[in-house]
Amino acid sequence: MQNQYLDMAVSFFNKLNLVTHVINIHEPLSDEIDLGLRKAILQKKALSVLDFDGINPSFTDQHIIYFLTDMYNCHNILIPIPNQELDTALYVGPYLTEASGIYKTAELCDKLGIPSSLRMFMNQYYTTIPCISDSSVMEAFLETIGENIYGVGEFKIEYLKEETKGDTEYLTLMDNNNYEDIMQRLEYRYSLEEKVIDSISRGDFNTAMKYSTDQALSNIDNRSPSTLRSKKNNLLAFNTVCRKGAERGGVHPIHLDEMSRRMAIKIENMTSPTQDKDMHREILKKYCTMVQHNTTIGFSPTMQKVINHVLQNLTTIELTLQNTAESLGLNKSYLATLFKKETGKTFTSYVNSKRLDHAIFLLNATDLQIQEVASSCGIPDVAYFTRIFKQEKGMTPSQYRKIISEKK
DSSP states (O other), rough: OOOOHEEEEHHHHHHOOOOEEEEEETTTOOOOGGTHHHHHBBBSOOOGGGGGGTTTTTTTTTTTEEEOOOOTTOOEEEEEEEEEOOOOEEEEEBSSOOOOOHHHHHHHHHHTOOOOOGGGHHHHHHTTBBOOOHHHHHHHHHHHHHHTTTTTSOOOOEEEOOOOTTTTBBBBSOOOHHHHHHHHHHHHHHHHHHHHHHHHHHHOOOHHHHHHGGGGGGGGGGOOHHHHHHHHHHHHHHHHHHHHHHHHHHHHHHHHHHHHHHHHHHHTTTTOOGGGGHHHHHHHHHHHOOOOOHHHSSSHHHHHHHHHHHHSTTTTOOOHHHHHHHHHTTTTTHHHHHHHHHHSSSSHHHHHHHHHHHHHHEEEEEEEOOOHHHHTTTTOOOOHHHHHHHHHHOHHHHHHHHHHHHOO
């Protein structure tokens, strides 16, 4: 795509964890266009996007942006791509506009005549789809994109909802191979959860917030038919995740029990689903602050700020004594002396020690190459990384990974 606004749209959708495809509207859709749903459950599949009921065959020429809702309550967006020899469009989705618990899924399966043998798959499928509850933001964004791509008044936005088709033929048995994509997305979700735990263990609120607000973690628990109850369940599950992170960060179980109890009470006292984002932020902030306090207890106020700065910037190359002093408005020599006095280590030694702790986490929890692990720890020189790892742990990163692989 050559249009900068379409490129911006793709970037926007990707940040929402939405999949995008450029399609020829006359050609058969890829099996991956709906994240493998129809391939997994249908004996027959639609041939092209034009098979969707009500779509104008000339929508690319007439600059019609479509919001599509299929009979599985999955939402998609079609954006015509201008100035192309072929009829092409940007296909966005699928996504949900409200969380789908097992009760809603069961009702939908009953309505559509989906066999009971496929219902576990349907439940798993819906838990992996992003949920965007505020459609007004999406609509406003597409209004802006449309004005810049086609011109003010030169496009339309239309909404289509697919009717239930009683003659749809479903498979009666589930092919295990069709679970692969679903399981990959579940694995991605669990890897995000592990990253949240690791970030909290370092008191790194910003990184933990980044990972914990990924759409793939939006439905940790979706068993309740009530939207408010579902939000509470998600937050209670998130409270448990945060507790694990703080526990890994060394917070005493007594303090963890009290914090976990207080947060659970606040969650249960919620009166509206719209309170969930503020509550999510508060829970995360409380646990990260606990870790920060636990890590810095016994240090002077200045040193507490320094250590928190270090722990929140471990992954950046720029984490040096000079940059830290400048960021905190301190004299470099004074900081070096203070650091040695209060920690018993030089600044560099302390930073390397904490970076290696993070490397241990990455070697255990990810399949990143050693070079990637080093870079993710703020050490781009893999030879230097290997050297200090061996000095600290008594073996190279590769040897360490081999040992943990043999134990699995």
